[in-house]
Each structure stands twice: as C-alpha cells, then as structure tokens.
Amino acid sequence: MRSIHESNVTSDSARRQPPVAPEAPGGGIGTLAGGGFVALAPDGPATLLVPTESVLLLAVDLPLATRAKRLEALPFAIEDRIAEPIESVHLALGAEIGEKRYLVGVVRHDRMAAWIDAAEAAGMGHAAMVPDALALPVPPPGCWSVDLDGARAVVRASDGTGFACAAAMLPAAWESAGRPPAIAWGAPLPPEMRAETERGDAAPLAERLAAPALDLRQGVYARRRGSSGGVWRRLGWIAVLGATAHGLIAAADTLMLRAIAERRADETRELVALAAPGIALGDDMIATVTNLLPPPGSGAPQTFLPLMSRVSGALAPLAGSLSTRAIAFDANTLTLDLAAAEPGLAVRIGAALRAAQVQATVAESPDGTIRVTAAAA
Structure with missing residues (x-):
C-alpha cells in the first residue's frame, strides 16, 4: 500500500520530477503541479490532480x-463567501457530503482554461480534473488528514472539504481551526498535532479517485470527445453570446422586464417553500425572506477556511521565505504575523495578495514583524 506521499500527489513532490506526457490518451492519474504533466499512477482512472491552492473548496x-x-x-448560495465577482469564477458542484450539503469548488476562469490547455497538450484532455486535497482519505469526524511534503501542506477536513498552504503556515492554521487531531499521510507532523488513533490503511490512490468527490470539468469545461485546444475559442463564443444577451436585455420593453421579475419571484417562492416549509409569503416578500436569513454574528457561513485558503494560495510562491509567528481570526478578519526574513518581503507579500485580488493590508513593524490583515468578503 502506497500512501499519498509515496504516490507523489502533492505539488512539491511533482516538481522534483521531469514533466512527461503519456504515450497515448487513456487511463492514468497525473498532476499538472509544477507547470507540466507528471504521471503518478498509470493504471488508475483518467484523472488530473490540480493544486488546491487555486481552488476554493466549500461545503x-x-x-x-x-x-x-x-x-x-x-451562485446565490456562495456569492457572499467569495471575494471575486461571481462572473469571474467557475463553480463546480460535487458530491453530497451531508444532509442536503454539497461539496463545491470555486476556481477562476483563466486558471481553469490554462489547466485544460495544458491537459490537452499532454493528451489528457479527456481526464477528470480534481483538486489534490481530495486525493487524501476523508479523516474521522473532527480530524484532519494532512500530507506534509517539503514546503507545502495539503489538508482534508472531516466534512470532505480541504485546503493547501505553505508548510510554515500549517501550525498556525491548525491552532486557529481549534487544534483538530491530524493524521499524517506524508512527512511526520509535530507531536502536538498528531492524532492519538492510528491512521490505518487507505485504499490505493486509483480506488480513491475512481469516483472523485468533485470533478472541475463541468459546464463549459465539460469533457468532450475529440476536443483539442478549443477552450479559449469556446470561451470567446460565450463572451460574444453574453454580450449579445446583455444587448437584448437592455432593449427589452417593460412587459418583458416585468415577466422576468415575476418569474424570479416564483423561483424565490419555490426556494423558500423547499428551505422553510410552512412559511407563508405575504405581499411584502422581501421582508419575509430577509427575516429567514441568519442574523449577523450567527456564525453562518463559516469563513475561516475559505479566507485562509485564498490567502495561503496567494502567498504560495513566497513559501520558502515565509515564517509564521502568529495567526488570529476574529469577526471575519484573518491576521497573520510573519517574520521579515529578508529585505523587501513585505512589498512582495503585498504584490502577491493584490495579484490574487485578495483584499488585505500589509504593515511592517520595527521589530521585524510583517502583519497581514485580510477580511472576508
């Protein structure tokens, strides 16, 4: 039995191997981490593992x-949990991981298109595309599965979600998440993080990915037989059609707009009937629906892991220069205290966060501490 670490499913281990391409399209598990295709399990189902740093996994x-x-x-269920405009991201709906609760992946369109172009260049355009955190076994309730490999850590939580971050940030993230017992599937973890129970045997990687919890190849990115390098062309057509649709909407008369509004109202009534049976919608439907929403400060939705995933993904290129001193999360605000290991690091951190469109402030104190403050959208 090979562990996830031994199977080279993390980005760091993949970078240590030369990019290779399969002899012909077919089965096999590989990764696009490190900028090229790397084969991991040639006998497994046709699957490409992509870096979880670029995918927000939500329940x-x-x-x-x-x-x-x-x-x-x-889109309406997650728009308050992401910082990017909803039209700039691809949403993928995954498996049911709880009662009426589903795994969802969020990734930028430009990143998704680049991955598909790389997959097609490697002859793997027909493969499922799965965030590599989902290759880890789902841990027992309240625990984490962790693959620590070099400067990178990949985590899967017991609710089926996961994230990836720089190894230096893992202990602080673990503290902020309530110190969940962690099961190591890669390098040994610090003693204070280790779960008391043994990790046991996991199914081989090919079996774990036979029916992945989430395949990002959905919607416009769905796998198509015989497709080759056409994702940008398809996106171009979608953009043209979208612009045309906006023009038609702008030219629609009042009767058409009223029909659209009435249809939306009917859809809202249907959603309320399913989510809150027995609630009567009166004339003031907006007020009734607003009263059904959770009050501010109720803790829903949970924002720590999504925000931590976005920040760590933005800082991943600087992982070798980062040393975390402290991490705190309060009132939807994440605060990271980092050591100024080299001159100009604060400027590079700020540039990396801006490039990833993470709303954050970066300040450097005289004692050499760089404080990053990021707020959830």
Whole structure:
C-alpha cells in the first residue's frame, strides 16, 4: 500500500520530477503541479490532480430536489463567501457530503482554461480534473488528514472539504481551526498535532479517485470527445453570446422586464417553500425572506477556511521565505504575523495578495514583524 506521499500527489513532490506526457490518451492519474504533466499512477482512472491552492473548496447547503435546481441556486448560495465577482469564477458542484450539503469548488476562469490547455497538450484532455486535497482519505469526524511534503501542506477536513498552504503556515492554521487531531499521510507532523488513533490503511490512490468527490470539468469545461485546444475559442463564443444577451436585455420593453421579475419571484417562492416549509409569503416578500436569513454574528457561513485558503494560495510562491509567528481570526478578519526574513518581503507579500485580488493590508513593524490583515468578503 502506497500512501499519498509515496504516490507523489502533492505539488512539491511533482516538481522534483521531469514533466512527461503519456504515450497515448487513456487511463492514468497525473498532476499538472509544477507547470507540466507528471504521471503518478498509470493504471488508475483518467484523472488530473490540480493544486488546491487555486481552488476554493466549500461545503454548501442546497436543500433542493434536483441537480439542475441546485446548479441554478449555487451562485446565490456562495456569492457572499467569495471575494471575486461571481462572473469571474467557475463553480463546480460535487458530491453530497451531508444532509442536503454539497461539496463545491470555486476556481477562476483563466486558471481553469490554462489547466485544460495544458491537459490537452499532454493528451489528457479527456481526464477528470480534481483538486489534490481530495486525493487524501476523508479523516474521522473532527480530524484532519494532512500530507506534509517539503514546503507545502495539503489538508482534508472531516466534512470532505480541504485546503493547501505553505508548510510554515500549517501550525498556525491548525491552532486557529481549534487544534483538530491530524493524521499524517506524508512527512511526520509535530507531536502536538498528531492524532492519538492510528491512521490505518487507505485504499490505493486509483480506488480513491475512481469516483472523485468533485470533478472541475463541468459546464463549459465539460469533457468532450475529440476536443483539442478549443477552450479559449469556446470561451470567446460565450463572451460574444453574453454580450449579445446583455444587448437584448437592455432593449427589452417593460412587459418583458416585468415577466422576468415575476418569474424570479416564483423561483424565490419555490426556494423558500423547499428551505422553510410552512412559511407563508405575504405581499411584502422581501421582508419575509430577509427575516429567514441568519442574523449577523450567527456564525453562518463559516469563513475561516475559505479566507485562509485564498490567502495561503496567494502567498504560495513566497513559501520558502515565509515564517509564521502568529495567526488570529476574529469577526471575519484573518491576521497573520510573519517574520521579515529578508529585505523587501513585505512589498512582495503585498504584490502577491493584490495579484490574487485578495483584499488585505500589509504593515511592517520595527521589530521585524510583517502583519497581514485580510477580511472576508
């Protein structure tokens, strides 16, 4: 039995191997980490593992009867949990991981398109595309599965979600998450993080990915037989069609706009009927729906892991220069205290956060501490 660490599924280990391409399209598990295709398990299902730093993994409540309705409601269910405009990201709906709760992946369109171009260049355009954190076994309730490899840590939580961050940030993230017992699937973890129970045997990597909890190849990025290098062309057509649609909407008369509004109201009534049976919607539907939402400060939705994932993903290129002194999370605000290990590091950190469109402030104190303050959207 090979562990996830021994199977080279993390970005760091993949970078130590030369990019290779399969002899012909078919099965096999590989990774795009490090800028090129690296084969991991040639006998496994056709799957490409992508760096979780670029994918926000969320657990989302979608109490709707059909997948089509869940997909329709998904943008509204997560728009307050991401910082990017909803139209700039690709949303992928995954497996049910709880009662009416589903795994959801969020990745920028430009990153997704680049991955597909790289996959097609490697002859793997037909493969499923899975965040590499989801290759880890799901841990027992309240625990973490952790693959620590070099300067990178990949984590899967017991709710089925996960994230990746610089290894130097792992202990601080673990503290802020309530010190969950951690099961090591890569390098040994610090003694204080280790779970008391043995990790046991995990199914081989090929079995764990036979039915992945999330495949990012959905919607416009769905796998198509015989496709080759056409993702940018498809996106171009979508942009043209979108612009045309906006023009038609702008030219629509009052009757059409009223029909759209009435249809949206009917959809809202249907969502309320499913999410809160027995609630009567009166004439003031807006007030009734607002009263159903959780009050400020109720703790829903949970924002630590999504925010931590975005910040750590933005700082991943600087992982070798980062040393974490402290981490705190309060009132939807994440605070990281980093050691100024080299001159100009604060400027580079600020530039990396801006490039990733993370709203954050960076300040350097006389004692050599760089404080990063990031707020959830």
